[in-house]
Amino acid sequence: xxxxxxxxxxxxxxxxxxxxxxxxxxxxxxxxxxxxxxxxxxxxxxxxxxxxxxxxxxxxxxxxxxxxxxxxxxxxxxxxxxxxxxxxxxxxxxxxxxxxxxxxxxxxxxxxxxxxxxxxxxxxxxxxxxxxxxxxxxxxxxxxxxxxxxxxxxxxxxxxxxxxxxxxxxxxxxxxxxxxxxxxxxxxxxxxxxxxxxxxxxxxxxxxxxxxxxxxxxxxxxxxxxxxxxxxxxxxxxxxxxxxxxxxxxxxxxxxxxxxxxxxxxxxxxxxxxxxxxxxxxxxxxxxxxxxxxxxxxxxxxxxxxxxxxxxxxxxxxxxxxxxxxxxxxxxxxxxxxxxxxxxxxxxxxxxxxxxxxxxxxxxxxxxxxxxxxxxxxx
Amino acid sequence: xxxxxxxxxxxxxxxxxxxxxxxxxxxxxxxxxxxxxxxxxxxxxxxxxxxxxxxxxxxxxxxxxxxxxxxxxxxxxxxxxxxxxxxxxxxxxxxxxxxxxxxxxxxxxxxxxxxxxxxxxxxxxxxxxxxxxxxxxxxxxxxxxxxxxxxxxxxxxxxxxxxxxxxxxxxxxxxxxxxxxxxxxxxxxxxxxxxxxxxxxxxxxxxxxxxxxxxxxxxxxxxxxxxxxxxxxxxxxxxxxxxxxxxxxxxxxxxxxxxxxxxxxxxxxxxxxxxxxxxxxxxxxxxxxxxxxxxxxxxxxxxxxxxxxxxxxxxxxxxxxxxxxxxxxxxxxxxxxxxxxxxxxxxxxxxxxxxxxxxxxxxxxxxxxxxxxxxxxxx
Numbered sequence: 089x090x091x092x093x094x095x096x097x098x099x100x101x102x103x104x105x106x107x108x109x110x111x112x113x114x115x116x117x118x119x120x121x122x123x124x125x126x127x128x129x130x131x132x133x134x135x136x137x138x139x140x141x142x143x144x145x146x147x148x149x150x151x152x153x154x155x156x157x158x159x160x161x162x163x164x165x166x167x168x169x170x171x172x173x174x175x176x177x178x179x180x181x182x183x184x185x186x187x188x189x190x191x192x193x194x195x196x197x198x199x200x201x202x203x204x205x206x207x208x209x210x211x212x213x214x215x216x217x218x219x220x221x222x223x224x225x226x227x228x229x230x231x232x233x234x235x236x237x238x239x240x241x242x243x244x245x246x247x248x249x250x251x252x253x254x255x256x257x258x259x260x261x262x263x264x265x266x267x268x269x270x271x272x273x274x275x276x277x278x279x280x281x282x283x284x285x286x287x288x289x290x291x292x293x294x295x296x297x298x299x300x301x302x303x304x305x306x307x308x309x310x311x312x313x314x315x316x317x318x319x320x321x322x323x324x325x326x327x328x329x330x331x332x333x334x335x336x337x338x339x340x341x342x343x344x345x346x347x348x349x350x351x352x353x354x355x356x357x358x359x360x361x362x363x364x365x366x367x368x369x370x371x372x373x374x375x376x377x378x379x380x381x382x383x384x385x386x387x388x389x390x391x392x393x394x395x396x397x398x399x400x401x402x403x404x405x406x407x408x409x410x411x412x413x414x415x416x417x418x419x420x421x422x423x424x425x426x427x428x429x430x431x432x433x434x435x436x437x438x439x440x441x442x443x444x445x446x447x448x449x450x451x452x453x454x455x456x457x458x459x460x461x462x463x464x465x466x467x
Numbered sequence: 468x469x470x471x472x473x474x475x476x477x478x479x480x481x482x483x484x485x486x487x488x489x490x491x492x493x494x495x496x497x498x499x500x501x502x503x504x505x506x507x508x509x510x511x512x513x514x515x516x517x518x519x520x521x522x523x524x525x526x527x528x529x530x531x532x533x534x535x536x537x538x539x540x541x542x543x544x545x546x547x548x549x550x551x552x553x554x555x556x557x558x559x560x561x562x563x564x565x566x567x568x569x570x571x572x573x574x575x576x577x578x579x580x581x582x583x584x585x586x587x588x589x590x591x592x593x594x595x596x597x598x599x600x601x602x603x604x605x606x607x608x609x610x611x612x613x614x615x616x617x618x619x620x621x622x623x624x625x626x627x628x629x630x631x632x633x634x635x636x637x638x639x640x641x642x643x644x645x646x647x648x649x650x651x652x653x654x655x656x657x658x659x660x661x662x663x664x665x666x667x668x669x670x671x672x673x674x675x676x677x678x679x680x681x682x683x684x685x686x687x688x689x690x691x692x693x694x695x696x697x698x699x700x701x702x703x704x705x706x707x708x709x710x711x712x713x714x715x716x717x718x719x720x721x722x723x724x725x726x727x728x729x730x731x732x733x734x735x736x737x738x739x740x741x742x743x744x745x746x747x748x749x750x751x752x753x754x755x756x757x758x759x760x761x762x763x764x765x766x767x768x769x770x771x772x773x774x775x776x777x778x779x780x781x782x783x784x785x786x787x788x789x790x791x792x793x794x795x796x797x798x799x800x801x802x803x804x805x806x807x808x809x810x811x812x813x814x815x816x817x818x819x820x821x822x823x824x825x826x827x828x829x830x831x832x833x834x835x836x837x838x839x840x841x842x843x844x845x846x
Contacts, residue, residue: 189628
């Protein structure tokens with residue numbers, strides 16, 4: 089029966105993330121939030137559903153999703169948090185868990201994350217910890233969340249020592265990526281998510297990067313190219329995650345641009361001054377420039393990466409970021425504090441070319457510092 | 468090499484808990500805390516070790532353990548919490564995680580739980596959540612923790628909605644059960660732990676229960692009978708956990724006495740008025756009496772269970788608990804709130820005899836209420 093229903097919607101792309109008994113589907117297409125009830129009820133008929141969302145997303149999508157759940161015989165209870173990274177903290181985590189307990193969410197019930205990356209990370213960790221693990225469905229509402237945080241099972245909150253330092257690996261049982269929901273996003277936020285889309289081309293899929301260079305305007309406009317870009321991104325991430333669920337090896341490739349990027353985000357105080365994807369865009373351009381400086385990849389590839397990111401309107405250099413940032417020493421300290429540090433050695437994702445990234449262990453701090461100094465001086 | 472070292476200590480019993488790639492050893496014997504460094508260094512040479520402990524346990528054992536770790540080339544950092552159930556809360560969880568991050572505990576390092584069940588549950592959840600999972604060693608200092616909470620990977624904290632409602636399944640890489648450390652326990656606390664020892668006989672090992680009826684004084688006195696009782700208990704629990712790691716089936720048998728017991732603990736405000744094992748003792752006696760009343764087991768077996776628990780000094784009836792408790796309605800409410808509730812149906816562990824317990828689903832609330840009323844009236 090579910091197959092017939094799928095076939096009725098030729099505009100929906102379905103990906104299966106292969107993780108053995110924890111395999112799940114990612115559905116991508118327009119209008120999926122209207123079908124959330126039916127889709128979840130197929131997996132957990134009659135369940136109670138704790139909908140974790142933020143105030144802004146609730147205004148746009150909560151009524152749709154709640155009505156869909158009720159129509160399918162499910163019992164929704166909304167849990168609304170404030171928008172923004174600050175909600176990824178211990179205090180809000182406790183509030184969300186308590187609210188889910190008050191809603192009597194039990195082991196066979198569902199926690200639904202309706203929102204961007206913050207809501208997904210927070211709700212996912214709450215689902216992982218509630219009664220030591222209840223089922224979890226992602227309904228990502230930002231491009232970033234659809235292509236990144238909704239795939240792979242990473243959940244968590246921030247500590248005063250840094251971002252995402254507390255959490256769990258907890259795979260969803262279903263991801264509903266409503267591509268039409270992205271039409272309500274501000275352009276800057278969509279663009280920030282696009283940085284992660286481009287990342288999948290840079291990691292190991294040069295033809296996808298070339299396709300984006302040609303098609304990026306259609307991806308921004310919506311329609312089939314957008315769905316294809318999201319699906320290709322999710323499939324890339326899913327393939328890496330399936331190879332390495334707990335991030336002991338290959339999965340680190342997904343951090344391309346993230347070590348530099350996290351340091352810049354931290355330096356900017358995780359504010360609206362620099363969105364996550366913007367920081368990743370600068371970080372990816374830097375990773376390629378550093379790779380070229382080390383003789384690992386051609387200067388042409390480094391220029392091509394920066395050119396495309398710049399074309400879509402993303403920053404590619406520290407000087408593109410408004411306001412003050414830490415000096416080179418400060419950035420080096422922030423890089424050393426990054427959680428990807430292993431016994432004090434610096435690990436970076438570098439590249440031998442577009443689509444040819446690799447894990448570089450034991451990067452020489454002196455060379456890194458010289459690079460950052462040169463970056464600062466560059467116009 | 469490690470085998471030679473093991474053989475030098477004939478007084479140490481080693482159990483391997485078979486959970487595939489997450490298999491680990493439980494070592495039981497006197498003086499293991501003095502060997503903690505050597506034992507951990509074999510698994511994680513050179514690691515930093517965050518020692519989570521409470522103020523009382525720290526006075527007795529921290530210096531020994533810290534010295535042992537340093538001598539083996541490990542780097543210990545103590546994280547000391549207040550003793551008691553109140554430390555199993557969100558606030559202390561955050562403090563512990565932050566302290567472990569400040570100590571720069573990374574993915575290849577270790578969190579060591581040195582203490583009773585509270586410390587084990589709290590430290591285990593902190594280890595599970597820290598950087599989405601770091602390795603965890605248990606050094607249980609109470610009989611209860613040695614035979615129960617140190618085996619099986621359940622970790623967690625309490626919510627205002629109830630006990631252990633927030634946490635993770637996180638298996639330790641090693642358990643060091645120092646049987647000599649139990650000599651410093653108050654008798655009442657040892658006896659409380661003994662209730663869980665007796666439980667393993669009642670679940671599925673009638674010969675072990677009969678052995679305890681004969682040997683309990685030696686178990687209390689210390690020496691080989693104590694080690695054997697701990698080892699048999701751990702092996703029983705390990706066997707159940709290996710069959711059912713995530714508590715979807717058989718593992719529920721370990722809750723014998725716990726549904727009644729938790730309701731009584733909650734009714735007594737989780738205070739020193741009623742220790743966990745004391746509540747379990749009353750709960751087990753009740754589970755057998757309720758089973759006899761339902762015609763499931765013989766009245767003789769129910770009497771024999773209560774007689775042994777009473778002989779060692781444990782309570783077996785509600786009237787044995789000092790102070791006020793909720794009335795029958797109040798107890799029924801507390802039972803319904805227990806996390807083992809599934810879609811509102813009441814699940815209990817009942818018995819067809821000593822060593823013949825089973826999972827009874829859909830227990831009739833009316834019969835349960837009548838039983839509790841009768842219990843209240845009984846002398």
